[in-house]
Amino acid sequence: MMAQSACVLIESDGEKFTPYFTGINKVKFRNKLADESYCIGGVLSKDSYLNQNNIISTALASGASAIHPGYGFLSENPGFAALCQKNGIAFIGPSDKVISKMGDKDMARKTMIEAGVPVIPGSSLIEDLTQAVEEAKRIGFPLLIKARSGGGGRGIRLVKSAEEFEQNYNMATQEALSAFGDGMVYMEKYLKHVKHIEMQILADNYGNVLCLGERDCSVQRKNQKLIEESPAVLIPEETRRKMMEVSAKAAAAANYTGAGTIEYLYDKDGNFYFMEMNTRLQVEHPVTEMITGIDLVKWQIRIAAGLKLNIPQDAITFDNHAIECRINAEKVHQGIYRASGGKIEMLHIPGGPQVRFDTAIYHGYTVPPFYDSMIGKLIVSAKTRDEAIRKMKAALCELIIEGVEHNAEFQMELLSSEEFENATYTTDLLAEGYSKLERSAVSNETLDELTVTCPRCKNTLTSSELLNWLNVCPYCRYHFRINTRQRLRWICDKDSFVEIDKELESTNIINFPGYDKKLENARLESAESDAVICGFGTIGGVETAIFVMEPYFMMGSMGSVVGEKITRLFEAAREKNKPVVGFTVSGGARMQEGILSLMQMAKTSGAVKLHSDAGNLFICVLTDPTTGGVTASFAMEADIIISEPFALIGFAGPRVIEQTIKKKLPSGFQRAEFLLERGFIDEIVDRRNLKTYITQVLKLHIKTDNN
Structure with missing residues (x-):
């Protein structure tokens, strides 16, 4: 499928930060099997794997005639499929029209109903709250509110009663808009104690559809699959045949081509209901490959090349049993799941007949914080289910990954549970926060x-x-609010921060009534002398001037001491030619100090200007809320302005603005996501990734200075 080479790999730059893509960079990566590899942008997905123009440019520059999108990022993006076609590149998957139709969950439901496929009782798209309430009454509780454009377990909210419906509906539409750029939702009856069964299909361009059987994907946490197996042992053969027939009919009704899955919920009474169609390769496709002997990726490519399916349906047999365990880089302990990153110091991969480990990791590989936590898939196959379980347990024991914490031990517990051993497990096995497996350990x-x-x-x-x-x-x-000391512990290298000007404290300069008491209470509540801490430390090994505002000292309000401390820090940083990183939180100026408080805006702005004129970097991180004089002065004067998710950022509050202009403000006004879309801030970064992100920017700045 490649015009100039057998395989071209495209990657983000995982070793050095590349914030802007300026051309096709051919680079060499260690331990890669591709003939050629190209860097397509920075480590953030929006700069690389979601950057359609960069990917198409790379394909054209390398002479590629086709793109295999895998099972993430742009694999279900109709716009990208259309862009491939526009540029004469084969998209290895269905057409953009089919992706659009089946990616729209409401349209997918209608298509399946017309094809005679049973669907979960529910609604069409909801236009407003009034319609939502009426539909909820008709469907009955509990129910699910689901994003039309959702996927990967996101955009779903469970509503158990009418009392909690309105709040969940409003949150669901906001979350859908934030996650997918589409706030439309629909509703479905919530079915308890069900299995998640998916049927694998292949369809060519000539109307031939092949169904390769089912996978049981019911071991899930927060709608994310952990274990998949095939066949689903509790499904009667007659029901299996019917599901396969219906799935083939559904694929034909959608004019589907390539590899895809039809997903169902299967209840204790033997009923099955269409849930959604995935118009791409699934993470768990090796399970089907292991029991059928059919290479799904190879057939995707063949179909895209115009070949016909030459395998008759009656040739598909399921002689073996296969199980897949997803190996995630995370700590699993007492119901707490924490992502884990770091450098892999030792790696031993299990082997043997019908044992397969699909992964990109290797000895010395660094697990980054930017993508999904899955680092590998362990798949085994055996003649019987019992043998497959024993083989998987042996493989998990043999798997050694040191340097990052992972969930292999937890997978072993799941395989040993009574529910898994007798195959009675359903999607709610881990739905209670603490699973049954973990309760005894708590x-x-x-x-x-x-x-x-x-x-x-x-x-x-x-x-x-x-x-x-x-x-x-x-x-x-x-993002819960945190104090300055927590912030410094998490952002600075261990024991590197040295505070300056700690002795500076606010006084009642203009003898404002009650201000002395307010200052005393603020010091007791925050255990700090004032609303900002300044000093020098290292972030990722880079010496940096740092200031952090304290939310628990009069809500970070800006008085004369705050302005003085920040000004002195910028002056010291300028003398040392060091970058400044600041964290803001504020309720505005401190009116108890009168004009002296307001003067700090000009004072700090001047210090930032001199720092910038000297060629030094200023990074500001806006936390919730950053308002008033802080926003008007140094917070929005940084070279790079970052925000934590959902932060309120502005001068006056939304209520005051609405009352002043007598108009309703747009949804999300003054929230970080709204401001990012309109260019007021440069990036929204999750607190868990902040240190890594800031380190990369600082190192890039140092490299630029050296050049």
Whole structure:
């Protein structure tokens, strides 16, 4: 399929930060089997794997005649499929029209209904809250609100009662808009104690459709699959044949070509309902390959090249049993799942007949924080299910990955559970936060620890869970407020930060009534002398001037001492030719200091200007909320302006603005996502990735200076 070479690999630059793509860079990567490899952009997916122009440019420059999109990023993007066609490049997958039709969950449901495929009771697209309430009454609770453009387990909210419906509906539409750029949702009846069964199909350009049987993908956490197996042992043969026939009919109705899956929910009464169609290769495709002997990737390429399927349906047999365990770089302990990164210091891959490990990792590989946590897929096959389980356990014991924490031990526990051994497990096996497997390991001390309800998604979190995730909700990415010392511990290299001007403290300069008491209470509440900490430390080995504003000292309000400290820090950084990294949080100027407080805006702005004129870098991270004088002065004068997700950023608050202009503000106004779209900030970065991101920018700046 390649005009000039057998295989061309495209990658983001995983070793050095490349913020802007300026051309096709041919680079050499270690331990790669491709004939050629090209860098297509920076480590963030939007700069590389989602950058359609860069990928098409690379394909044209390398002479590639086809693009295989894999099973992530642009693999289900109709615009990208159309762009390939426009540039004379074969997209190895279905047409853009089919991707659009089946990617639109509402349209997919309608297509399946017309084809006679049973679907889950539900609604069409919801236009507004009034319609949503009426449809919810008709469907009944519990129900699921699902994003039309959702995928990968995202964009789904479970609503258990009418009392919690309105709030969940509003959050679902906002989340859908934020995640997929499409706020439209629909609803389905929530089916409990069901299995997630998917049928693998292949279809060519001549109307031939082949069904390669089913996979049981019911072991899931937060709608993300962990274990897949085939065949699904509890499905009667008659039901299996019917599902295969219906799946072939569904693919034909959609005019589908290539490899794809039809996904169903299968209940305890033997009923099955269409859920969605994945118009791409699935992560778990090796399970089907192991039991049928058919190479799905090879056939995708053959179909895209115009070849006919030459395999009759009755030639498909399922003589073996196959299991896949997803190996994720994460710590799994007592119901807490924390992503793990780092350098792989030792790697031993299991081997033997019908044992397969699909991975890109190698000894010395560094697991980055930018993508999905899956680092490998362990697949085994044997004559019987019991033999396959034993073989998988042996393979998991043989798998050695040192340097990053991973979930192989947890997978072993899942395989040993009664529910898995007797195949009665359903999608809610791990749905309770603490799984049945983990409850016995949870001590009374852990159960009695402090719990917090996330204000955004309403999930209950333990204090240790929050600590492990840097005070970020693992379910919805809500960023809890943190104090300056926590921030410094997480952003600076260990024991590197040295504070300056600690002795500076605010006083009641204009004898404002009650201000002395306010200052005393603020010092007690925050354990800090004022609303900012300044000093020098290293971030990723780069010496940096750092200031962090304290939310628990009068909400980070800006008084004369705050302005003085920040000004002195910029002056010291300018003398040393060091970059400045600042973290802002503020409720505005400190009116108890009158004009002296307002003067700090001009004072700090002047210090930033002199620092910049000397050729030094200033990075500012805006946290929730950053408002008033801080926003108007140094916060928005940085060379690179970063925000944490969902942060409120502005001068006056939305309510004040609405009352002043007498108009309704657009949805999401003054939130980070709204401002990023309109160019007011440069990037939104999750707190868990901030240190890595800032380190890369700092090192790039140093390299540029040296050049």
